[in-house]
Structure formats: C-alpha cells, structure tokens
Amino acid sequence: MTDLVTFGETMLRLSPPDGERLETTDDLEFRAAGAESNVAVAAARLGADAAWTSKLPDSPLGRRVVSGLRRHGVETDVVWTDEGRQGTYYLEHGGKPRGSSVIYDREGAAVTTAETDELPVARVREAEAFHTSGITPALSETLEATTADLLAAARKAGTKTSFDVNYRSKLWSPEEARETLESLFPDVDLLLVAERDARDVLAREGDPEDIAAGLADEFDFETVVVTRGEEGALALHDGETYEQPAIETDTLDPIGTGDAFLGAFLSRRLAGEDVPTALEYGSATAALKRTIPGDVAVVTREEVESVLAEEGGEISR
Amino acid sequence: MTDLVTFGETMLRLSPPDGERLETTDDLEFRAAGAESNVAVAAARLGADAAWTSKLPDSPLGRRVVSGLRRHGVETDVVWTDEGRQGTYYLEHGGKPRGSSVIYDREGAAVTTAETDELPVARVREAEAFHTSGITPALSETLEATTADLLAAARKAGTKTSFDVNYRSKLWSPEEARETLESLFPDVDLLLVAERDARDVLAREGDPEDIAAGLADEFDFETVVVTRGEEGALALHDGETYEQPAIETDTLDPIGTGDAFLGAFLSRRLAGEDVPTALEYGSATAALKRTIPGDVAVVTREEVESVLAEEGGEISR
Amino acid sequence: MTDLVTFGETMLRLSPPDGERLETTDDLEFRAAGAESNVAVAAARLGADAAWTSKLPDSPLGRRVVSGLRRHGVETDVVWTDEGRQGTYYLEHGGKPRGSSVIYDREGAAVTTAETDELPVARVREAEAFHTSGITPALSETLEATTADLLAAARKAGTKTSFDVNYRSKLWSPEEARETLESLFPDVDLLLVAERDARDVLAREGDPEDIAAGLADEFDFETVVVTRGEEGALALHDGETYEQPAIETDTLDPIGTGDAFLGAFLSRRLAGEDVPTALEYGSATAALKRTIPGDVAVVTREEVESVLAEEGGEISR
Amino acid sequence: MTDLVTFGETMLRLSPPDGERLETTDDLEFRAAGAESNVAVAAARLGADAAWTSKLPDSPLGRRVVSGLRRHGVETDVVWTDEGRQGTYYLEHGGKPRGSSVIYDREGAAVTTAETDELPVARVREAEAFHTSGITPALSETLEATTADLLAAARKAGTKTSFDVNYRSKLWSPEEARETLESLFPDVDLLLVAERDARDVLAREGDPEDIAAGLADEFDFETVVVTRGEEGALALHDGETYEQPAIETDTLDPIGTGDAFLGAFLSRRLAGEDVPTALEYGSATAALKRTIPGDVAVVTREEVESVLAEEGGEISR
Amino acid sequence: MTDLVTFGETMLRLSPPDGERLETTDDLEFRAAGAESNVAVAAARLGADAAWTSKLPDSPLGRRVVSGLRRHGVETDVVWTDEGRQGTYYLEHGGKPRGSSVIYDREGAAVTTAETDELPVARVREAEAFHTSGITPALSETLEATTADLLAAARKAGTKTSFDVNYRSKLWSPEEARETLESLFPDVDLLLVAERDARDVLAREGDPEDIAAGLADEFDFETVVVTRGEEGALALHDGETYEQPAIETDTLDPIGTGDAFLGAFLSRRLAGEDVPTALEYGSATAALKRTIPGDVAVVTREEVESVLAEEGGEISR
Amino acid sequence: MTDLVTFGETMLRLSPPDGERLETTDDLEFRAAGAESNVAVAAARLGADAAWTSKLPDSPLGRRVVSGLRRHGVETDVVWTDEGRQGTYYLEHGGKPRGSSVIYDREGAAVTTAETDELPVARVREAEAFHTSGITPALSETLEATTADLLAAARKAGTKTSFDVNYRSKLWSPEEARETLESLFPDVDLLLVAERDARDVLAREGDPEDIAAGLADEFDFETVVVTRGEEGALALHDGETYEQPAIETDTLDPIGTGDAFLGAFLSRRLAGEDVPTALEYGSATAALKRTIPGDVAVVTREEVESVLAEEGGEISR
DSSP, X not given: OOSEEEXXXXXXXXXXXXTOOTTTOSEEEEEEEOHHHHHHHHHHHTTOOEEEEEEEESSHHHHHXXXXXXXXXXXXXXXXXXXXXXXXXXXXXXXXXXXXXXXXEOTTBGGGGOOGGGSOHHHHHHSSEEEEETHHHHHOHHHHHHHHHHHHHHHHHTOEEEEEOXXXXXXXXHHHHHHHXXXXXXXXXXXXXXXXXXXXXSOOOSXXXXXXXXXXXXXXXXXXXXXXXGGOEEEEETTEEEEEOOOOOOOSXXXXXXXXXXXXXXXXXXXXXXXXXXXXXXXXXXXXXXXXXXXXXXOOHHHHHHHHTTOTTSOBO | OOSEEEESOOEEEEEOSTTOOTTTOSEEEEEEEOHHHHHHHHHHHTTOOEEEEEEEESSHHHHHHHHHHHTTTXXXXXXXXXXXXXXXXXXXXXXXXXXXXXXXXXXXXXXXXXXXXXXXXXXXXXXXEEEEETHHHHHOHHHHHHXXXXXXXXXXXTOXXXXXXXXXXXXXXXHHHHHHHHHHGGGOSEEEEEHHHHHHTXXXXXXXXXXXXXXXXXXXXXXXXXXXXXXXXXXXXXXXEEEEOOOOOOOSOOTTHHHHHHHHHHHHHHTTOOHHHHHHHHHHHHHHHTXXXXXXXXXXXXXXXXXXXXXTTSOBO | OOSEEEESOOEEEEEOSTTOOTXXXXXXXXXXXXXXXXXXXXXXXXXXXXXXXXXXXXXXXXXXXXXXHHTTTOXXXXXXXXXXXXXXXXEEOOOTTTOOEEEEEOTTBGGGGOOGGGSOHHHHHHSSEEEEETHHHHHOHHHHHHHHHHHHHHHHHTOEEEEEOOOOTTXXXXXXXXXXXXXXXXXXXXXXXXXXXXXHTSOOOSSHHHHHHHHHHHHOOSEEEEEOGGGOEEEEETTXXXXXXXXXOOOSOOTTHHHHHHHHHHHHHHTTOOHHHHHHHHHHHHHHHTTSSSSSOOOOHHHHHHHHTTOTTSOBO | OOSEEEESOOEEEEEOSTTOOTTTOSEEEEEEEOHHHHHHHHHHHTTOOEEEEEEEESSHHHHHHXXXXXXXXXXXXXXXXXXSBOOEEEEEOOOTTTOOEEEEEOTTBGGGGOOGGGSOHHHHHHSSEEEEETHHHHHXXXXXXXXHHHHHHHHHHTOEEEEEOOOOTTTOOHHHHHHHHHHHGXXXXXXXXXXXXXXXXXXXXXXXXXXXXXXXXXXXXSEEEEEOGGGOEEEEETTEEEEEOOOOOOOSOOTTHHHHHHHHHHHHHHTTOOHHHHHHHHHHHHHHHTXXXXXXXXXXXXXXXHHHTTOTTSOBO | OOSEEEESOOEEEEEOSTTOOTTTOSEEEEEEEOHHHHHHHHHHHTTOOEEEEEEEESSHHHHHHHHHHHTTTOEEEEEEESSSBOOEEEEEOOOTTTOXXXXXXXXXXXXXXXXXXXXXXXXHHHSSEEEEETHHHHHOHHHHHHHHHHHXXXXXXXXXXXXXXXXXXXXXXXXXXXHHHHHHGGGOSEEEEXXXXXXXXXXXXXXXXXHHHHHHHHHOOSEEEEEOGGGOEEEEETXXXXXXXXXXXXXSOOTTHHHHHHHHHHHHHHTTOOHHHHHHHHHHHHHHHTTSSSSSOOOOHHHHHHHHTXXXXXXXX | OOSEEEESOOEEEEEOSTTOOTTTOSEEEEXXXXXXXXXXXXXXXXXXXXXXXXXXXXXXXXXXXXXXXXTTTOEEEEEEXXXXXXXXXXXXXXXXXXOOEEEEEOXXXXXXXXXXXXXXXXXXXXXXXXXXXXXXXXXXXXXXXXXXXXXXHHHHHTOEEEEEOOOOTTTOOHHHHHHHHHHHGGGOSEEEEEHHHHHHTSOOOSSHHHHHHHHHHHHOOSEEEEEOGGGOEEXXXXXXXXXXXXXXXXXXXXXXXXXXXXXXXXXHHHTTOOHHHHHHHHHHHHXXXXXXXXXXXXXXXXXXXXXXXXXXXXXXX
C-alpha cells in the first residue's frame, strides 16, 4: 500500500543561469517541477512511500518528468498519451528590485485532459493519503471535475485528503478560485493555505488563528495549516493551535518552499507523528529547500533532523 | 526600400549539449530559429537589406526572437500580442544510427493568428522580394489565408516572390500540402524545393531537371531551384538549367542548411548577379552553415568568397 | 515478480569534457556507472521489470548511485553501510592514437564486503533471471563467495542465470580469472564473452563458432554469446548458431556497449522472444549506446526498433 | 530622425565566472561594453530611437560589438577599418575586501583614430540629442578633437548635447581631465557627473546642490545631474533642484549603473517628460541594471515602471 | 636554500556548482587542495621560496596535484609510487541552515605510507622553516612517526618548525589527537591553533590570551597564534601578546582560510618582519582567500597590501 | 644547469567552444600559448629541465602566462614590466570548408621591447640548448636584435642553438622573413622548417631531402628537420637522412603540433639519444598533441612510448 498519492501537473522548468535574462541567455537549466510532485518528492525523501499520478505526452519530455521524479524515489503512475503538450515554465531569478519572474507555457498540456476513468483511482482509494492543490482544478474544466472525483473517491475510501490552496493569479481570478475551491473543501481533511491566499482568495479576515479557526469551522477540516513566509506557520488540529517559527535561511531558490514544507509535514503525519513534530519537519525541510536550486527538496531525513538540532551552518569535517 | 521581407514563424530552439538526451540533460542551449528568419539572416549577412515580419507574444520569449534576429542585422517588424504562445522546438543531435530528432512544441503559437490586416503589407509591396515557405500555411487556416494574401499582394505590387516548399510531415500530409501549395504557386516567382519533397509531396517524377522543367511549365515559375543534399543543387531559370555541386563539409549542425542556401542565393540575385553566381554563393553559404551550431549562417561575404576561392580548411595565421 | 535482478558494483564515473586531460581539467562530468547496473538499465528501458542489488555507503555518493539508476526505472535493493567507500573511476576520452584511459579508484568499496546473507536472496530466487559479471568475483574474496552463492541459489530456484565474462586486467590475471570463472560456470545458463576474453582468459581457440561450441560443451551453457566488436556477435543456443552483424555508429562514448547489448538481449528473451530477435535488439541497442555519453543506454524500445527498421540517421521533423 | 546618437568606444569585456581569478580561470564570459553604447542600449530599450556611432576593426571582434548592440535595438553606424585593434577589458568581480578590478587593454583601438570627417556628422545634426562621455576625449588626441567637433556641430544644429564626466584614472590625471572637459563644456546642454568626480576632477566643493549650481552657473548647462551612489541623484534644471533617492538592490554586477541611469533619463526627456520623471526612470533602471550581469540594462519599460510602482521583489506567478 | 618546506597530504577536491547537491549534480569542479600545500601556496605567492613534499600515486591524479601547486610557484618534491590511492574529498557548499559538508575519501592514500627515509629530509634540514599540521599524524601510524621524525630533524638542524593543530573530527577523537599532538609539541617552534580546538582538543581554558600563555609555558613555543574566526587572531611571541582583528569579507568559499593566514604569516616572518606585521598580512590574506573559490589564496602581495591600506572593495578603473 | 632555455612571446589564447563563432559566443576558453613555450612544455614533460624566458606585463594576465607554464614543470625566468600589453590571440575552430581562423592581437606586447641586457643571458650561456623561432624576430626590431644577440651568445658559449622557421604571414612578408632568418642562421645548430615554409619563405626547391641538404650546405647546420604534415618528417644530421612517418590521429586541436614535435625531439637529443629516436618521440608527441585541446602537449613520456609501441587507441581498463 502506498502511503501517499499526489495528483497534478508537473512541468519542465527552464531557467537562465545566475541573474541572466531570458532575452539574452544562451543557456537554460532544465528541471522537472510541479507542486504536487514536489510534495511527493519531499515526502518520499523523508521516508514515505510516495507516488505521483498524472497524464503526460509520450515523448522524451514526458519521460524526462518521470525520470526527474523517480530519481528521488517517487513512484510514477502515468497515463501516456499522444495528445497534448508537455507544459513548461520559464523562471528568471532576479534580486531586489527585479524579483523573480515566471512565464508559464502550460496551455494545452496533456494533463488538462486527464479524466477520472483513466487515472489509477483504485490506487488512490488504497493509499493512506491523497494530495492535490488548487492549481489542478484551475488548469481545465476536465481537471476541475477530475479533482473533485478523486477527492470524493479518496474521502469515501477512507484515504485522508490533503489540499494546498496554491493560488495562481495567472490561471484564474480570486473569485473563480474561491468558488471552485470551496466546492472541493467538503472532501478535504487537511487544508494548507498561505495567509495571503486565505485573505485574497478565500476572503478570510482576522489574525492567522482566526483564519484557521474560521476555515475549520466552515468546512470541517481535520487540520488547517496557515503558512506565513518568514513568520513561520500555524496549524489548527483537533481544536488545538500550534505555531512554528520559520528557520533563517540563505535563500538560493525559493520556488517549492511550500511544497517541501507540506511533503515533510505529510511524511511525518503518515509515520504517525503528531502535528507539532510534523510542523517542525515541515519548517526545517522548507528552510533546506531554499538553499537548493530547483523546485524539489533534495534532502535527507538526517539533514532535516540536524537542522532541528541546530547543527547546520558550519563545515562538518 | 527593403530588399527582402520574409514572413513566417520563428521558434525558440532548445537542445542538449553534445550527444546528451532530453530525458537526462540538465542543460539546454537556447537559440532563435525559423526557416524564413534563417533566410533573412543569411541574406542580411551577405549584404541584403533584409526584414522579417511575424506575430509574437509580448514576453521575454518573443523579445528573445527579435533579439536573436536583430543581432545579425535583420530588421524586425513584429505584431506584438498578449494572445498565443511562443513556439519552441527541442532538438537532439545524434550520430549514426540514432539520427537527430526534433520535437515541435509550436501549437497555439501567436503567429498562427496573424491576419493580413495586422501585418506590414505596405512594406511587402515596397520590397524588392518577399519570401515565405511551406511551413507557414501549414501552421493554421488563418496563416494559410494570410500567406496567400501576402503572396498575391507582393505579386501584384511587382515584388518578386520566393517560396521554399519545406515540407514538414509533422504538420500535414503530403496530400494536404500539395493542394495548398499548388494553390499558392501561381503567385510565386522563385520556387525552391528539395528533390525528395518534389517527389513525395508535389508528386513529380523523373530526374531533377525534369522536375524543375515540369514545375516551371505547370506553374510558370521564373526560377525553380531543386536541392539535392550531397549531390548539390540545380536551377532552371529562363529556360536554362544550371547545376551546382555541393561543397564537402564537416557537419556540426545541419539544421538550416537549405535556408542558408536560399538566403545567400536571394542576396546575390537582389544584388543583380546571375543565377549561376547566386547558386555558388548559396552552395558555399550552406556548406559554411553546416560547420556552425544553431539554425543560422553566422558568416560573412568574405568567408563565403574564400570558400568559393577554395582557401578554406587551413589555419590562417 | 521481478523479471531480472542484477548484482555488482556500481561506481561513480568522473570524466573531463571533450579531449581535456585529468591533469589540467577544472571540470568533471559525474555519472553513475557499473557493468551490472548498466545491464539492468538497458533491460528496464526496453521493457523488463529490472532490479539491481548491491551494497553502498550511506552517503550522498551512495545515494547518487541509486538516484542514477532509479531515474531509468531500475528498482534498487541496496544494503546501506557506514563501512567502506563508494568506488569511483576516472575516464579520459582520447582520440587516436591516445585512446581512452580509465583509472579505477575502487579499492575498499563497500560492495567488496557484501555477504550473501545481507543481500535479497529471496528476491533473486523469485526473479525470472539473475545476472552478474566477471568483475564482481574479482573485487574481493568475499564477493567471490557471494557471487558463487547467488548463482547457485538462483540456479537452484529455477531462476535463469546470466554471466558476462567482462575481464578486467587491472583486477586480476587471466589465470586467476579463468580459475574462478570456471568454478562459477556450472551454475550459469547464459554466458556472454568477448572473443578476445575467450581467447586470452578462457584459453579458447578456433573461430568464434568453435569457441561458443567448446564452451557450451564443456560447461553445458544453454546459451553462449560471443561478441566481436565491429564484427558483430554470434550466439549458440540449443545447438543452433545465430550471427548478428554490428550496426555502423558514430561513436561518442563506447563505454557500456556490451552491457547495453546484453541488457537488451535479456529484455527480449525475458519477453519470450527468440535468440535471433534478442540478438537484433542487443545489436541495435549497443549501436545507439555508442552515440550517447555515459555508461548507460538512454534509449527507448521505439528507437531500437527504428534502428532495426533502418529509419535512423536522418532528422525527423 | 533618430532621437539619440551616442559616440564613443565600445570594448569587449572578458570576465571570469563567479569569484574566479584571471590568473587561474579557464573560462571567460564575453560581452560588448562601452559607456556610450550602454547609454544607447538603455535609451533604446526604454523606447527611444537610439543609434551609436564609432570606428571598429573590420573583424569578428568588431562585428561582435555591433551584434551586441543591435540585439537591443540600437542602430549602429560604424566606420570599419583595417587599422587599429578592438579594445578589450578584463573584469574580475570580487567581494569585500577584494573589490572588483578592471584591466583595460584598449591602447591602439581603432576608435582612437576616428576623425570627424569619417563619422556620420549629418546624422548627429539631425538627431534630437547627442551623447558622449569624458572617456572619449581621454583616449587620444584625435578623439579629443573629434569629440569637440561633434559637440560643436550638434550644438550648432540644435541637437541637445549630453555629456557624462565619467572620469577614468587609468586614462588621465584629474588635471588633464579638467582642462579638456572644461574646454568641451560650453557645447554641452546636459552634464552628468558623479559627486566624487565633481570634487576630485572638476574641483568643486560644497554639498551636491552647490556643486550643481556652481557648474550650471559657470558653464551655462541647461541641466546638471549629480549622481551620488547609494544616496541617489540630484538634478538642477531651469533653476529647480530635484532629488531622487536610490532604490535598494541586490547587486550582481555594478558596472554600467550610471550609463543605465543616463540612458533611461534621456529616453524620458526625449519623450517629452519632465526632469523628476526622468530621474525616477533613471533611478529604477539603474537599480535593475545592478541585478543583471554585463554592462547593459536588459530591461523593459514595463519592468522599470513596475519597480517605480514598487511591485518588484516577489515572484509573480 | 628553500625558505619553507611543508609536508602533508594534498587531496583532489570535487564540488558541485552553486548550491547543487552531490546526489543530483552532473558536474563537479576539480581542484587540488591540502592544508599544508595551501600554506605553501600562500607563502609562495607572498614572496617566499616555498616547497611542498609528499608521496603521490604515479598517475594523472597525482600529477594533477603537482600541477595544481606548481602553477602558484610552489616547488614540489614528491615521492612517486605505484601503491596507494590519490585521496579526494567532496565538498558541498550550502547556505544557512544547510551548511557546507565535506566527505573525505582519503583512506589508503599513497601518502599514508610515507616514511622518513624516502622523503627529502636533507631539504627539510636546510630550509629556514618546516611546516606541517595535525592532519598529517592523524592519517596513519606511519605518518605519525614520520611527522615526529621530520619535526625532530628540522629542530635539530635549526630549521624553525611550524605546526597547525587543524583538528579533524572525522580522523580521530580529541583524546587521541591531544596525546599525539602533545608528543610532537616539544619539537615545535610556532604553534597555530583555533580557539575552539584549543578548548576541545587541547583542553585549554580561559580567554585566548590565557590559552596562548598556557601553551607557550607548557611546551616552550617561541610563538603561539590563536585564531578566533570573525574575532580575529592573537599571537604570543617572546612574552608579548599581539591582537589582530579580522577583516570583513563577502565569503564565497571559506575553506583554506586558516592556511592562507598561516602561509602569509610565515612568508612575512621568513622575510624578517615582526609578528604584528605578519599577523596583518595573515589577516588580509585570509580575508582575500574567502572571496576566492577553491582552497588556495590566489592573491598577490600587492593585493594584500592594498587590503591593509583599506583600498579594496571598490572598482578600480 | 638547465637543459633547455627557450625565448619568445607567449600569448593568451581566447577561443569559443565547439564550432561557435566569435561574433556570437558568450564564452571563451582561456589558455596560455606560445610557440617557444610550447616547445619548453613538451620538453619538460618528456623529462628535460626546461626554462622559458620572456618579458611580461606585471598584471594578472602576465601572471597567468607564468602560471600556465609552471604547471607543466617549466621554469619561468621573466622580466616584469609596467610597459606594454599582454599579447592575445583569438582562435575559432571550424571544420571543412570553414577552416580554423586566428586573429592576433599582439601589437604592443611587452615582449616586443625585450632587450638583451635585461634577459638572463648568463642562463642561456650555461644551458645545454637554446631555442627560439622565426616568430620572435618578426615581432619588433628590438626583438630582431635581441634574437640575434641571444643566438650569438649561446653559440659562443657552446650552447646548442635550435630554431624553428615558423613563418607567420600576418607578421611579415616572405622576403622580409627570408632576409632576417638567413642573417640568423649562421648561429643556428638545429633548424626545423615546414616543407611549405622552406619553399615559400626560404625559396628552396626540390624534394624534402634536397631542401634539407641545401640548407645544411649553405648554413652549415648540424641538423635540419623538415616537417611535412601528414607525410611525416625528415631529418638530416651529420650527412645522414632519417625519415619519420606521421602517426594517424583524430585531430581535436592542431595548434602546437610542430612545437610538440620539436620539444619532444629536443628532450631526447638532450638526453643523449640519437636522431632517429628523437624523431620518433617527436612524431608520437605531435600525434598526441593533436588529440588535446590547447596549444601544449599535456602528455607523459609513458604515453609517448605507448604510442610508439602501438598500444594506444583502445580503452585500457
């Protein structure tokens, strides 16, 4: 039995080196990257038996996605197709005041046609947990229905469901997002939401604790995690609130921080550990992720625990 | 007045270094590449006043295309849009028996919506020559109409029209191609066709000379050029046939050979030189192109003339 | 049930770019590489359910080996240890007359202490086929015993056993090799041997057919494959001899050619195909491998079949 | 009509990656770079119709300079020559306390022989603005005369003249510089000077406002801009003083900051905007430049405006 | 006569670019690196006539070590052998909270068998100074004896002896280290010790001044230098204490800081300068080292003096 | 006593990767390269005690030259100066029909002012052999005189003198070269000349044997070596003629072939071996050089001997 199945789009990420610009660079780094597969990678690397399912073009590009996940020990259960593209995104890292910028080139991706029937629903039902994010239903109407189906199927089978709001303004408006997401929430056990998305998309008010409590009340979530960037995270679980400060980092690549957090959190919860412990692992994994280029947390459980034991930051020799 | 205006899609080309595979490479080379802009680059570098027109997404990717052409002295006259993607293609170079392989990712490209009205038709009318290829009408119905319009407008205005058959089996069937192309031919002055395409797409038979004569007869082309790979090229012009042997090369990157040939050919014709001279320049430019990575012929007229004078191949110091 | 389990050492390969020398290069390419895991990769990529087992140091280096195999779909079943090093080898590619040179730095590798008891013997017993090579018993006395145990266990359980002579003069003398190998042969079903090793190590004489026949007679092999470099390969199976010519290649990296051949051969045999078909796939996979940097055959079954259908060598677009 | 013509030397810049040293690096980054062409690039990218004129060796090195400018939309109007070298400079980036260091290798550059007669003086006369810097007259006696001629011709024709003091201690002493520059000032409309150069070279005293006022008084400049590094800039125009704070940046490459500032400033003035607006654009463009490797500001007007709207610094997705 | 002879192991250092991880990187930087040769490089670059002696495998890897030292002007006096490996180490740079991590792969290195008789003892006797560190006796019993022999021989011949405690927890325990080191101290003139090692390994207490005094008292050192990271260094010499603050740096690569300090210190002492001057040069060289990738201080005496004159940190042009 | 002292200009070589062009590349490889120092490197690597003397700018560029030679074991005896540049050259490798092209940027190099008095003439007198080439006197009038002085001083002191004609058409005409070279020949013991230079510059006729004989007669050379590219080389010594065929190579970088030949030849002659043996070593070293990027022969004597024993070309493992 798989501990965790995640479902969503994984893209290929193209980024120029250093501070170079897309307009002038002659070289691009090439990596697999996707919110839900990032979660699976973090969970797998911290000990969970994690799988990722999706639909990919039967091409070297689709195979590269699979290759990029398998290397981290994630099992891939893919619907191969000759229809549809491999989604990509271009990332330019830029310091202040430039900021980093992302150009999505994901329209018409094969995954946007993924229907429930062709996906490994049985596997979702048999898993301990199922995870997807708010990006998935935003990608196509088909995917909106499929996401709903999978969450419902999981819930019905007793598989715990995890959902990261992950609002992307380039995909839909806050209003569209809110309507769709709230229709999915009844089948969600664990909700992760960035404080900003809670306010701007879910129209929540008050302090983070209020936000968590309000969401838990309204949608009957078992757990709500509110992430707050440099101010850490907060979890509401079974009526208890737990706070977790962020860990200071030298950030090399911030993309995937939330996914690393959630993957680590889930891996600990799946291992039967309590919410505060899961928050700690989430926080440390997220901090490590920020020091590593690419979307995924190439870390080990030992490294995470060493951060928690505050041993990091020096040369060990 | 511009000597030459070319019209078509320019993509961004992504290719792994050396013999690496897309499935496993972490690095991609990034270049602008498109049949008609390749022709403009070769023509510009050999002395023509060349422009390229198209429709591009208003993004760093679209700007990169423009940047990649301008550096060679090609003027760009672009319709910028917020709709549609930037087309890309992935190229893997592979030696025998692997071969090189191309994955097009060009669906939904901004250019596929380019309508005659938004393009610089006046400029086409005022140019000495207008060039496009069989790729352009294959990309969308809109482009099929636009291509026909531009060829007709050019012809009517006395601008010489040049057309490269450039059959792409990933875009359409030989039958579809033939029907469309033959509908365009009445407005074409100069036709360039690879011998294989003449046979497989245009359903021509006989030796290359027969092919050229048959095409010229049927469509009243002023000039027909048949390219034959390592066997060189042949031109039929005003009833005369001219043969041009290929020049031996150490091939590093064959993509764009035909475009280099045609750009050089056109630059010489526009400069008032005769067909045999234009063929020679085409052949030498094509040979040089094959020694250079990327789609475009980064050459000078001096280098082309040095090849014709058989001075190449040694270290000059 | 796994189709194929392979056992042996996988090293990390360090090689300077292009023709650079180790003495002066500032950059090294870094890849996972090992004869038996190369076989597993080729088999997995051509459709077999393949696993690799070994003993690795519990370090980023050991994890890199696993990561380098998993990405190709090979399952890894590893004994992790805090004792022993990760073996490496340095490879300098050099053209004529320099030749390529290899510096092994594999002494004291963790795998040299791998004992039968700690390895997944049950898995070997349940597999359809088990493969190792003459490198494994050459690495340590412990490994000599372990190799013998695993071959015997496999044979006893009805798992087909495959063995590649793979003589390495830097590890042992021909005489030492012959004695050890011949002691293992009674438990081997399929023997693969390079013609040169058959002569120099196994002291065989005559033409390749004689060699195969002599070996089959003496050790009762079900199949003997003799590889002959540019002259192709020959198999003796159930008294029949099959010849397979080599396919012409532009060689970029010859390392791993034999392993690619054998992995492909095994994948076809495991799929129930006959020896001539398996030889064809072996030959095409080996040819493709030579165009790809690194030890492993990053190919697909479609590519292999396209080579067999002689479609390779052109740009497909 | 061209909005802006700039005149000066553009070199090729050679720099080792990261913190590497020239003494030991095996790789150099290669870029075109020159104060006046940097100004043209920034102006062109922000919407001006900008050209650069100079004298270059007729070689791949000279062509590279042209290619490096054209890609940014700068028109190049070059005198090609077989006499004289292509100037280069070597740049080592180093953190504290090493500092960055520059080795100029520009002696005997083709541009040092550029005489007024061979340059496109008519074009300067027809432009709206002409710009050069204190580097140009420092390079040779010929260039000192040519600079004076061009400024005078521009002034006489009603072309606005812009001049950046840009003192380079490796080219001349403060005294030499002062004498020459003051002889040119009567033909200058807009003077840009770093506070330090105003003090050390032009022997000005007092606070920046005093400096600007004193210079404007003495030489009757229409506009004086004093740049003050992290303390921003100050402009005196028509008797009004405007202050512009610097924008905080993560500096990756500080070279070209002043040129980016001035190019953006000029582009806005040429577009008819007022001095405070031009200062804002200058400041934001300068800040963006510092996040980008190379001498030139590879930015868009939208990015500059986004910095002014304080939207930068986050990932937009 | 050589000013300084150093003795110890020099490894080859393999490190992924940027923040990449060993588990996933495809590229490694490759450099020669060793505490005692780092000292020799710094000393040589600052003007000393410095040599390094050791035992190396007769292979491209051993030759690379020699090549990597010679380029800095260090004379190498090497015992070449066919036995034993070339030691390597893998270095991952990581920001907070990851820290940098080092994996030594130095077991069985050729140098571990270096006996006094085969080394150039005469040369040590004739040098002005001899240096080694606490790493050397930790590598093998043979080296423990050899280190003792060389220190004794040097002392007896009037060659000044320098010793850096350089405790490596991956090689031995604090107790083992203390016992061995204290047995060597009677033959040491100059001891350099990090404050932390003084406390944790040598079991010293009190403030740095007490530590230095206690050590000098007990072992009769002529000079004791205590390094204190960002708090600078302190030297006790002939009963006088000298303090040297650290110089602020933008650290790119901290490895080798202490070696750079000591090499510079020794070069000044060998040149007859006093301890405070030597401390200043040590401090400035160490600060510069931290801005340079690799283990060695690729600096010149002019640069060091420019740092001391506080001229660094700006672009000089 | 040094076996061999060579004198001449060493430049820094800048070349784009693969087949890239200077006009468009963003990266350059950076290496030290000079005919006479190439000879010293080859000789040193094959066992001679070799030194190189010249005049260099006191800059990181000059130091890089020294660093690039020292790493190969060549002793450098340099006059450092603040006057004059570091010469460079740009090299583009291009396959047929493009050829490789070289752009020298060596005017005003520091070495062109090197006078006899400042050079280590005593060292030349004490060496066993002194070598320079026809490039040196072509660089400046000062160097013409200095070259003559050094050859005369060497000859007078009994130091054997070696001279490679090395005609460079970019430096002087054949007539100028002939006049100068013939004025130097009376002080030359060993002359090496390419057959083509013998014909085009020295105006020799007949077959290579006639050429050698004619030169030896006229100028009383002890040894004349005529190199003939793929047809090998021929030496006339003490009235005997020896022929040496060329060894087949996969050429990666032909620059420096002749220097490698001569350095190896000299190293063997200095070691007391006969002319045929020296020719063999020269030929094998030259062949190896062609497989190695850069100007210098990064080889060992063992490798050279292995080529002579015809063992190269296979993977040794």
